[in-house]
Amino acid sequence: MVPLAYYLGLSTILFCLGVLGFLIKRNIITIFICIELMLNAVNLSFVAFSAYLKNLNAQVFVFFVMVVAAAEAAVGLAIIIAVFRTRETLNVDRVNLLKL
């Protein structure tokens, strides 16, 4: 059957792709999407450990991670809208001042 290490490896690959995208992407929405990808990778390792250790607490933690991710998406996207209103751009290189 599937060894635990395979799930952890997949989780690692997804997390590293998320970090890479976070670093090289310049569009603020794509950067946000990469953060979601990293959260998903961590959730996968939570669930894999939960099944392997036969402990359900980790799945409750995944629930909490999802709640925090949803809250973060709502607030973050609102901030993106506010930034776009004042600067008319989504490129993070152009957003280099906290105040206009």
Next chain:
Amino acid sequence: MLHLILFFIFAAVCIAGAVNLLAQSHPINSALSLIVVMGSLAVLYLLLGAEFVAAIQIIIYAGAVMVLFIFVIMLLNAGIEEHSGKSYVAWFIGIPSVTVLVGLAVYSLVLYQENSDPAIGPEPILGSVQAIAHLLFGKFLLPFEVTSVLILIAIMGAVVLARRGES
């Protein structure tokens, strides 16, 4: 055996989606790739016996959160991303650190693989809704209530932030 085959199929879909997410230059394509990743992750959760997590992965993530993303992308009329070539730090410090991170992860996985590694077998359904609910409304009742407050604050914050500047 079937588990292994399904794992490889959906892991491949997952990684392909994530790579496509990075390769695309238009944010809407990235968002749709992320939905593919989330869908195949939900199948992997089902393989691991986590029914509840698979369901909320589809409902909350692929449903609610990604719809929010796509609405914002359409609202802001986000176009193809432009590279201004000003972000040297990301390339010259970021890429090597990601390489180091990958190396460390692979090293620790290989080290782990050499030690005992019992496989995850097909087991009785572990993460049923009933079992999760017993934990969530028993042992984790206080954190659950705190998350509801967090969600409330997030809703108010989103409304305040996205509101047009008052006259």
